[in-house]
Amino acid sequence: QVQLEQSGAEVKKPGASVKVSCKASGYTFTGYYLHWVRQAPGQPLEWVGWINPKTGGTSYGKKFQGRVTMTRDTSISTAYLDLTKLRSDDTAAYYCGREMYTSSPMGCDFWGQGTLVTVSS
Amino acid sequence: DIVMTQSPDSLAVSLGERATINCKSSQSVLYSSKNTNYVVWYQKKPGQPPKVLIYWASTRASGVPDRFSGSGSGTDFTLTISSLQAEDVAVYYCQQFYDNALYTFGQGTKLEIK
Numbered sequence: 363q364v365q366l367e368q369s370g371a372e373v374k375k376p377g378a379s380v381k382v383s384c385k386a387s388g389y390t391f392t393g394y395y396l397h398w399v400r401q402a403p404g405q406p407l408e409w410v411g412w413i414n415p416k417t418g419g420t421s422y423g424k425k426f427q428g429r430v431t432m433t434r435d436t437s438i439s440t441a442y443l444d445l446t447k448l449r450s451d452d453t454a455a456y457y458c459g460r461e462m463y464t465s466s467p468m469g470c471d472f473w474g475q476g477t478l479v480t481v482s483s
Numbered sequence: 484d485i486v487m488t489q490s491p492d493s494l495a496v497s498l499g500e501r502a503t504i505n506c507k508s509s510q511s512v513l514y515s516s517k518n519t520n521y522v523v524w525y526q527k528k529p530g531q532p533p534k535v536l537i538y539w540a541s542t543r544a545s546g547v548p549d550r551f552s553g554s555g556s557g558t559d560f561t562l563t564i565s566s567l568q569a570e571d572v573a574v575y576y577c578q579q580f581y582d583n584a585l586y587t588f589g590q591g592t593k594l595e596i597k
Contacts, residue, residue: 397586399533399588401527406574406576406588406589406590406591407525407527407533407576407578407588407591408588409578409585409586409587409588412583412586421583421584421585423585424484424585457532457533459532459533462535462538465517465519466514466517466519466521466539466580467521467523467538467580467583468523468535468538468539468542468544469523469525469535469538469544469578469580470533470535471535471544471545473532473533474532475532476530476532
C-alpha cells in the first residue's frame with residue numbers, strides 16, 4: 363500500500379534551518395511528483411512547492427524562493443524539504459503529498475502524516 | 484499569480500441539507516487543448532492531511548461518497564454536498580493546478596452543522 367512517512371516534530375530557533383523528510387513506499391518513487399504543503403495554526407493551506415523525484419526538478423512558491431530547497435534520494439525513496447532562515451511565522455505542520463497524474467494533474471491522493479515545525483526563541 | 488477566492492468563508496448547514504461552496508480563480512484554469520479545468524477540491528480536518536474530493540473540477544476521487552460533487556468551468560467553480568452528514572464538518576479548499584510554478588489554494592471555507 364502507498365505510504366508517505368514523514369520525520370518527527372522539530373523545534374528550532376529563529377534564523378536556524380530545518381530539514382523534513384518524506385519516505386515513500388508501496389509505489390515507484392520516481393513515477394510521481396511530490397508536493398509540500400504547510401498549514402500554520404489557524405491559517406489556510408499554503409503550497410510550498412514540488413519536486414520531480416525522477417529528474418530532481420523543482421518548483422517553489424514565490425514566498426519561499428531563496429529559503430527553500432527540495433531534494434530527493436532515489437536510493438531510499440525519500441524526499442526532503444529544507445527551509446532556512448526560519449521565522450516564527452514558519453511555525454506550521456508541513457505535509458508531503460503525492461500528485462496523481464494521468465492525462466492531467468489530479469491533485470494529491472496520498473499524504474504524509476505531517477511534521478510540526480515550531481520556531482521559537 | 485492565479486488567486487483563488489472562496490465564498491463564503493464559513494457556512495452552517497443543517498444535517499441532511501445541501502451545502503454549496505464557491506471558488507473563483509483570477510484567470511481561467513481551463514487547459515483548452517485538453518478541455519480540462521485544473522481545479523481540485525480538498526477536505527481538511529484538524530490534525531489530518533488534506534483529502535482529495537474532486538479533481539478536474541467535477542471528477543469525484545476514488546472512494547469519495549457521491550453526495551460530493553463539483554461543477555464549473557473557466558473561472559467559477561462549485562463544490563456541493565447534497566445531504567450534509569456529521570462527518571462532513573471540515574474546512575474545504577480549492578486549489579488550481581494550472582500554473583505549475585505556483586499551485587495556489589483558496590483561503591478555505593469552514594463548514595459546520597447548524
